[in-house]
Amino acid sequence: MKTVPHRLYLTEEQMPKQWYNLRADMKELPDPLINPATMQPATEADLYPVFCEKLAHQEMDNETRYIDIPEEIQEMYKMYRPSPLIRAYNLEKALDTPARIYYKFEGNNTSGSHKLNSAIAQAYYAKEQGMTGLTTETGAGQWGTALSEACSYFGLDLTVFMVKASYEQKPYRKAIMQTFDANVIPSPSDTTNAGRAILAEHPDTTGSLGCAISEAVEKAVTTPGYRYVLGSVLNQVLLHQSIIGLESKIAMELLDEYPDVVIGCAGGGSNLGGLIAPFMQDKLLGRANPQIIAVEPASCPSLTRGRYAYDFCDTGKVTPLARMYTLGCGFIPSPNHAGGLRYHGMSPILSKLYHDGYMSAISVEQTKVFEAATLFAKMETILPAPESSHAIYAAMEEARRCKETGEAKTILFGLTGTGYFDMTAYTAFHDHTMTDYIPTDADLEVGFAGLPKIPGIQE
Amino acid sequence: MKTVPHRLYLTEEQMPKQWYNLRADMKELPDPLINPATMQPATEADLYPVFCEKLAHQEMDNETRYIDIPEEIQEMYKMYRPSPLIRAYNLEKALDTPARIYYKFEGNNTSGSHKLNSAIAQAYYAKEQGMTGLTTETGAGQWGTALSEACSYFGLDLTVFMVKASYEQKPYRKAIMQTFDANVIPSPSDTTNAGRAILAEHPDTTGSLGCAISEAVEKAVTTPGYRYVLGSVLNQVLLHQSIIGLESKIAMELLDEYPDVVIGCAGGGSNLGGLIAPFMQDKLLGRANPQIIAVEPASCPSLTRGRYAYDFCDTGKVTPLARMYTLGCGFIPSPNHAGGLRYHGMSPILSKLYHDGYMSAISVEQTKVFEAATLFAKMETILPAPESSHAIYAAMEEARRCKETGEAKTILFGLTGTGYFDMTAYTAFHDHTMTDYIPTDADLEVGFAGLPKIPGIQE
Structure with a gap:
């Protein structure tokens, strides 16, 4: 040794100059996503209203083992x-x-945190597709901070729905996101149908990631030039x-x-x-x-x-x-x-x-x-x-x-x-x-x- | 290039395995310290009640150009x-x-911050001399945090007098120091003669580094086995x-x-x-x-x-x-x-x-x-x-x-x-x-x- x-x-x-796609080597793949509108397996195109096209493709790509990291992303990776x-x-x-x-x-x-690794990639692909803004949720605030940095770097607007428990426990996280020009909203909020529905049922909830996701997705699909990005769970x-x-x-x-x-x-x-x-x-x-x-x-x-x-x-x-x-x-x-x-x-x-x-x-x-x-x-x-x-x-x-x-x-x-x-x-x-x-x-x-x-x- | x-x-x-002592190359040296008790130039021994002996020696050493960094300090340097x-x-x-x-x-x-570089050195020499605790002041809280880490690492007690303005602006800094087992006191405080005198004259003061230093020095010289350490100014x-x-x-x-x-x-x-x-x-x-x-x-x-x-x-x-x-x-x-x-x-x-x-x-x-x-x-x-x-x-x-x-x-x-x-x-x-x-x-x-x-x- x-x-x-x-x-x-x-x-x-x-x-590394390439990411590695674990699905390419899995003996059995995860079951496909289901489109809630049709209750049928979702297609890549089903995801386009929510995700940028290249990201929707990556979400569905079960075959490509190694995927080149675009130069611009590599450049920003080198900053940290x-x-x-x-x-x-x-x-x-x-x-x-x-x-x-x-x-x-x-x-x-x-x-x-590690969240910047994906924030940069997602902001880059949004910019490449000509989007003007992104929405997301954040729990501990690390994902929101990471995405604020990435959006500031690539010149995109950003609205962050922050789980209310964290919003209250971590006021400084919010302040950092604001330093990077993000619009930070405690979730559940009254700015979305999803938020209002949850508040009606649980007025005292301190929120959850799942609930903040609903609000962020709704805001993205109802705002022209916006897409939604998520810091975890997704392929x-x-x-x-x-x-x-x-x-x-x-x-x-x-x-x-x-x-x-x-x-x-x-x-x-x-x-x-x-x-x-x-x-x-x-x-x-x-x-x-x-x-x-x-x-x-x-x-x-x-x-x-x-x-x-x-x-x-x-x-x-x-x-x-x-x-x-x-x-x-x-x-x-x-x-x-x-x-x-x-x-x-x-x-x-x-x-x-x-x-x-x-x-x-x-x-x-x-x-x-x-x-x-x-x-x-x-x-x-x-x-x-x-x-x-x-x-x-x-x-x-x-x-x-x-x-x-x-x-x-x-x-x-x-x-x-x-x-x-x-x-x-x-x-x-x-x-x-x-x-x-x-x-x-x-x-x-x-x-x-x-x-x-x-x-x-x-x- | x-x-x-x-x-x-x-x-x-x-x-680097050695520190560099700038004084060894200065054409003209800084004027000597004056002992306030005698109003005469201070000797190395004059400093012993306040500083550890090796640190008092470094304070007065205008000649040694390069000074070996002790192994134990090099080891802790490698941690960050x-x-x-x-x-x-x-x-x-x-x-x-x-x-x-x-x-x-x-x-x-x-x-x-950079403060850890000296905190480690000062805590090490205190431990080496058999001290049981240190006192210091902190302004922004970075020095106090650094010294808390160093004292925790070397097993020394620590009392930190924190400038009141920072203590109030930065409660989380205080919490970090406490995580490393430091005793943190807002300055001016009523725990020392110096603090009480300043409070009597300026009851609403938000404190200053100079004032916190007075308190820390007083606490060090009146507590057996304690020495005072400072994060800046000193040679x-x-x-x-x-x-x-x-x-x-x-x-x-x-x-x-x-x-x-x-x-x-x-x-x-x-x-x-x-x-x-x-x-x-x-x-x-x-x-x-x-x-x-x-x-x-x-x-x-x-x-x-x-x-x-x-x-x-x-x-x-x-x-x-x-x-x-x-x-x-x-x-x-x-x-x-x-x-x-x-x-x-x-x-x-x-x-x-x-x-x-x-x-x-x-x-x-x-x-x-x-x-x-x-x-x-x-x-x-x-x-x-x-x-x-x-x-x-x-x-x-x-x-x-x-x-x-x-x-x-x-x-x-x-x-x-x-x-x-x-x-x-x-x-x-x-x-x-x-x-x-x-x-x-x-x-x-x-x-x-x-x-x-x-x-x-x-x-």
């Missing part, structure tokens, strides 16, 4: 990438583990995020390393799908057999306690239906501080891979997550985002198991972002006022009861 | 260094300038911060570049002194003649409107006296948002170099600074700290002059940190509620009238 530096940065020449692959020497020491722990740190940019997003895994794999190869375990937090699946992409490829092609673990909040356990079923991607039921692990699009998660993981569903690609046994999943209570986050911060001097800290928790548990068994496993996890805008949560943890929320089976049944009926497919 | 990547990171092997040297391609394009703009970005760590701090300039110079050499102009923001001088160190050496030794520019806030213009005189480093008059550019230790600056630049004096080393004509200085109103910051954020996708944005403003002005004259100058500036905890200020700028504060000559006379009398030296 080579000497491993604390932080390994690829050179610009070593950076490559992100470092970091060896967690101090954390290893603190845990007294024989395991070697690596993490891919995506938080060293103003959006504070196109996982495609763009494959840059995380591709860079990680190249960096590990330079160190003569290969992960025995790959761990990512999972909300809609954007980071997890991107991080694991090339390692899952190895697994699908029988070249290697890394263990792959998704970590989700106990308050919103779509993989570990959800149903594998067709469901809307949003609360307002305006999006296509996807077959995925879901808690039901009517499920409104309790206000866990990891706003970015408060989503009722899960990427259809990841759902299928999980369903077919290629990866495992665990769920964790937030107090345990913040305990891990605090230790990590002290050891590694990076204050992690609550979302990312789910992966930290699982990596630490794995490293502790290695201590018991004596195995010197190589662990790779995704540190998706920083927690600078999550200090309300850290303070709650510090003051012992943080509590855990675990839905009861009865709570979940309410969400499942609302799963849509699709004639001949899901009765 | 070689192809210049957007971001250049040195490898661990290329990182090297910091990137970034070519501002997009900013150049936006300004349509023939100039080549580079910046050394020190904000990619949880402290959010030892400039020594540790020379890592910024040394890395910058190595990176520029790899690109076959050398700066015509080096620009840094200046509060107490820690970043500026560190950034310019090796370039000033070239100037002192006649090897090159880069222009060196300090940029300070118009609200606290120590270099541009201050007096070169002996003064206390703190408001409470408990520290040694230093000859420096000062507004008088009784000067309480108006609440400019760049809390890190609200200091009445300036590093004695930089003061001497400025006095002797080796560098120039300008002052800027904060609204202009935030205008520059916002453009920079949009172009470079990094949200800069208000402090750093003073340097951005000056670099942009220089690049605009190059556009007029057609000169293709190479500009290097220090981007000391990120503005994630300064969103209150960005919001004020965005909402047009931000105003400028420029002290009148009469305001300054009040500060100058309080300059100390030193028999035979300053009557």
Whole structure:
């Protein structure tokens, strides 16, 4: 094994020039999207009113294995990438583990997370198609910030529907988006039919990603020159995020390393799908057999306690239906501080891979997550985002198991972002006022009861 | 000229193993510190009650040109260094300038600034000497955060006196320090004699760095096993911060570049002194003649409107006296948002170099600074700290002059940190509620009238 530096940065020449499309190597593909207007499989053209054409194509493209990253996107990637692959020497020491722990740190940019990787791509294709504006939703605010930066860079207008819980917990996130000229609206709002309907039914709701999606889609399809973009769940997003895994794999190869375990937090699946992409490829092609673990909040356990079923991607039921692990699009998660993981569903690609046994999943209570986050911060001097800290928790548990068994496993996890805008949560943890929320089976049944009926497919 | 990547990171092997001590090459040294108890030049031993012995030695060492960085400090540096040297391609394009703009970005760590470079060194030497705790003051909160991280890493207690204006503007900064187990107290406080005296005279003061220093020093000298550490002004701090300039110079050499102009923001001088160190050496030794520019806030213009005189480093008059550019230790600056630049004096080393004509200085109103910051954020996708944005403003002005004259100058500036905890200020700028504060000559006379009398030296 080579000497491993604390932080390994690829050179610009070593950076990937293509994204990797995991679907091209899957033995069985995810089930097709269903158009809610016809209840038939959606075509690429069905998506055009909502998505830019090239993005709609990427969404449906199950065959092209490698897709060239346009020059303009590569240029903007170079403004904050490559992100470092970091060896967690101090954390290893603190845990007294024989395991070697690596993490891919995506938080060293103003959006504070990996979200910029797809924001840039989606804004670029919108500009290329002559659009004038975009709409989106944001949970923790990281996606909204990322898209604000990308739209400002490419000269596009942007309206962001921000989950009300986050809007109130994170006023500074809103201020950053405004610095990049975005129009930020707390969701549910009275500016859309979808928002008004949800407010009528649940006047005190603190919102959810699903609900904010409905509002953003409605605004996009009713505003000329606008399209909608989404920061997670979609196949196109996982495609763009494959840059995380591709860079990680190249960096590990330079160190003569290969992960025995790959761990990512999972909300809609954007980071997890991107991080694991090339390692899952190895697994699908029988070249290697890394263990792959998704970590989700106990308050919103779509993989570990959800149903594998067709469901809307949003609360307002305006999006296509996807077959995925879901808690039901009517499920409104309790206000866990990891706003970015408060989503009722899960990427259809990841759902299928999980369903077919290629990866495992665990769920964790937030107090345990913040305990891990605090230790990590002290050891590694990076204050992690609550979302990312789910992966930290699982990596630490794995490293502790290695201590018991004596195995010197190589662990790779995704540190998706920083927690600078999550200090309300850290303070709650510090003051012992943080509590855990675990839905009861009865709570979940309410969400499942609302799963849509699709004639001949899901009765 | 070689192809210049957007971001250049040195490898661990290329990182400097020694700090550079600018004093060893100065033609004339700064005047000695004066012990306020004796009104005679202070000895190294005079400093021992306040500073750790090795740091007191570094403070007084005018001769050793290069000082080895202890292994343990190098190890912790590797957790967030090297910091990137970034070519501002997009900013150049936006300004349509023939100039080549580079910046050394020190904000990619949880402290959010360059302050960690000296915090680690000072905490290390305290631990080595068997101390159990440290005290300090913090303005913008970056130094306090940095020291919290360093103390947590080395297992030391820490009490931080935080300038009240910042404590109120930046509650999240306080929360981060608490995450790293620091005890954070708003200054002036009623926990010290110095704080109580200031509160009695100015009950409504929002505090100042000078005042917080008095409190921190008092707490250190009255608590067994404690020492005081300071994040700026001191010679030892400039020594540790020379890592910024040394890395910058190595990176520029790899690109076959050398700066015509080096620009840094200046509060107490820690970043500026560190950034310019090796370039000033070239100037002192006649090897090159880069222009060196300090940029300070118009609200606290120590270099541009201050007096070169002996003064206390703190408001409470408990520290040694230093000859420096000062507004008088009784000067309480108006609440400019760049809390890190609200200091009445300036590093004695930089003061001497400025006095002797080796560098120039300008002052800027904060609204202009935030205008520059916002453009920079949009172009470079990094949200800069208000402090750093003073340097951005000056670099942009220089690049605009190059556009007029057609000169293709190479500009290097220090981007000391990120503005994630300064969103209150960005919001004020965005909402047009931000105003400028420029002290009148009469305001300054009040500060100058309080300059100390030193028999035979300053009557």
